[in-house]
Amino acid sequence: xxxxxxxxxxxxxxxxxxxxxxxxxxxxxxxxxxxxxxxxxxxxxxxxxxxxxxxxxxxxxxxxxxxxxxxxxxxxxxxxxxxxxxxxxxxxxxxxxxxxxxxxxxxxxxxxxxxxxxxxxxxxxxxxxxxxxxxxxxxxxxxxxxxxxxxxxxxxxxxxxxxxxxxxxxxxxxxxxxxxxxxxxxxxxxxxxxxxxxxxxxxxxxxxxxxxxxxxxxxxxxxxxxxxxxxxxxxxxxxxxxxxxxxxxxxxxxxxxxxxxxxxxxxxxxxxxxx
Amino acid sequence: xxxxxxxxxxxxxxxxxxxxxxxxxxxxxxxxxxxxxxxxxxxxxxxxxxxxxxxxxxxxxxxxxxxxxxxxxxxxxxxxxxxxxxxxxxxxxxxxxxxxxxxxxxxxxxxxxxxxxxxxxxxxxxxxxxxxxxxxxxxxxxxxxxxxxxxxxxxxxxxxxxxxxxxxxxxxxxxxxxxxxxxxxxxxxxxxxxxxxxxxxxxxxxxxxxxxxxxxxxxxxxxxxxxxxxxxxxxxxxxx
Numbered sequence: 043x044x045x046x047x048x049x050x051x052x053x054x055x056x057x058x059x060x061x062x063x064x065x066x067x068x069x070x071x072x073x074x075x076x077x078x079x080x081x082x083x084x085x086x087x088x089x090x091x092x093x094x095x096x097x098x099x100x101x102x103x104x105x106x107x108x109x110x111x112x113x114x115x116x117x118x119x120x121x122x123x124x125x126x127x128x129x130x131x132x133x134x135x136x137x138x139x140x141x142x143x144x145x146x147x148x149x150x151x152x153x154x155x156x157x158x159x160x161x162x163x164x165x166x167x168x169x170x171x172x173x174x175x176x177x178x179x180x181x182x183x184x185x186x187x188x189x190x191x192x193x194x195x196x197x198x199x200x201x202x203x204x205x206x207x208x209x210x211x212x213x214x215x216x217x218x219x220x221x222x223x224x225x226x227x228x229x230x231x232x233x234x235x236x237x238x239x240x241x242x243x244x245x246x247x248x249x250x251x252x253x254x255x256x257x258x259x260x261x262x263x264x265x266x267x268x269x270x271x272x273x274x275x276x277x278x279x280x281x282x283x284x285x286x287x288x289x290x291x292x293x294x295x296x297x298x299x300x301x302x303x304x305x306x307x308x309x310x311x312x313x314x315x316x317x
Numbered sequence: 318x319x320x321x322x323x324x325x326x327x328x329x330x331x332x333x334x335x336x337x338x339x340x341x342x343x344x345x346x347x348x349x350x351x352x353x354x355x356x357x358x359x360x361x362x363x364x365x366x367x368x369x370x371x372x373x374x375x376x377x378x379x380x381x382x383x384x385x386x387x388x389x390x391x392x393x394x395x396x397x398x399x400x401x402x403x404x405x406x407x408x409x410x411x412x413x414x415x416x417x418x419x420x421x422x423x424x425x426x427x428x429x430x431x432x433x434x435x436x437x438x439x440x441x442x443x444x445x446x447x448x449x450x451x452x453x454x455x456x457x458x459x460x461x462x463x464x465x466x467x468x469x470x471x472x473x474x475x476x477x478x479x480x481x482x483x484x485x486x487x488x489x490x491x492x493x494x495x496x497x498x499x500x501x502x503x504x505x506x507x508x509x510x511x512x513x514x515x516x517x518x519x520x521x522x523x524x525x526x527x528x529x530x531x532x533x534x535x536x537x538x539x540x541x542x543x544x545x546x547x548x549x550x551x552x553x554x555x556x557x
Contacts (some may be wrong), residue, residue, distance in 0.1 A: 089557055096400035098555040121402035128557040131397035133328065133388060140331060147324035149401055191397075203557060 047074045055104035064090050066255040077225050079246030080235040086252040088235040125197035127188040134177035149195045163190040182213040202234040218245050321411040329384045338380045346427050350434040365450045375489045377423045378461045385415045387478040396555045416465045420458045428454040456516045463512045464488040466542035512538045
């Protein structure tokens with residue numbers, strides 16, 4: 043899916059609040075078709091990066107390009123092709139359909155196409171048929187409505203800031219499934235942030251690691267495999283497997299017996315694990 | 318920008334509060350007109366002006382402020398609209414247009430109900446006097462819009478809905494009372510220089526057939542409030 047054409051490029055972005063430097067020269071590139079995971083602990087600068095991308099905060103220095111834009115006016119135009127989830131930006135007294143109709147109108151989706159588009163995104167986030175006002179939604183439903191709003195109009199770029207915050211394992215798996223579907227089925231380039239490494243590892247293909255206001259490394263899943271040279275296999279007879287490896291001339295350097303992850307165990311127990 | 322105005326207007330019509338406030342304001346126009354039908358024309362004119370201004374204007378403007386600005390600020394809708402590519406200046410222009418739209422709708426219906434009732438009850442008012450009531454209502458709308466722009470400035474500057482509401486109370490009620498008291502005690506007329514005073518003077522001119530030139534400085538107040546809000550908002554760091 044990735045075709046190495048950058049859709050977002052940040053070059054040496056600095057953000058200062060008075061004398062306090064929140065971003066100290068962030069450079070990152072997100073290519074078309076990427077699922078790009080932005081990793082960092084709380085306060086590392088992930089949200090500030092998103093705020094600058096979305097035009098909610100002005101950088102103190104550096105260059106930014108969104109879908110080829112280079113001036114503030116062009117950035118504004120390019121943002122029409124960005125969908126984002128950054129929290130619960132919707133009216134609590136409106137239903138999911140009413141909220142989405144509001145944003146569909148603002149995004150300029152023609153009136154006659156709105157119903158079809160709203161039905162489509164509600165189906166993706168599994169909120170179709172829910173008629174109560176958003177204030178009565180559970181946290182998971184609110185997150186899903188936020189994502190429905192983000193993907194309304196099929197934007198080229200999808201920005202998700204901590205979309206799984208506060209969700210239970212099923213909710214996390216559902217969001218992960220939606221993100222992958224948006225990327226694979228609808229061709230969206232996705233940038234998703236989290237401080238939960240395991241979650242991003244399952245979702246993203248490329249990663250930017252942010253620490254103290256700087257992207258300290260950009261790596262891919264392939265890089266991880268290269269660096270680690272570790273594969274994980276499940277066998278029914280461990281001794282026989284080791285014997286086969288030895289017979290094939292493969293030397294086992296290290297043997298680690300791992301318990302199943304809590305997530306694996308949970309889903310085996312209750313079923314599910316993403317649709 | 319027009320898409321935002323359309324979406325917001327439809328949203329406001331879906332608020333229960335809109336219909337509740339509208340019902341009470343219209344009911345009060347009927348009720349008020351009903352109990353004064355046997356008064357003199359002058360008394361009826363004064364009552365009509367009092368009931369379209371001051372307290373009623375405050376109720377309508379507070380509702381409009383909460384619906385157009387505070388709802389959006391509370392739910393980060395400003396941020397959402399900017400993030401999908403709407404410029405901040407266009408966002409403020411849309412909001413100002415919504416002030417004008419919703420205020421006009423309220424006052425059009427309130428004034429129409431009142432005038433219709435006067436007609437039905439054969440209240441002793443000439444067509445010219447009925448026209449003056451309509452002009453007074455139009456000036457009340459203008460006053461409301463300027464105060465709403467000032468309230469938006471306060472809200473954005475202090476990140477506080479309460480600051481916006483307090484600004485409305487000050488501009489629509491307290492400032493007039495204070496400046497009129499100052500005039501009485503110290504013989505210094507400052508009231509005529511604030512939007513409310515200028516619009517009162519404009520109405521007085523219109524009532525005697527003189528061009529209400531005071532509308533020009535009143536409009537300048539509106540432009541100044543918009544320019545200040547826009548300058549502040551364009552520099553404002555918005556939160557996610």
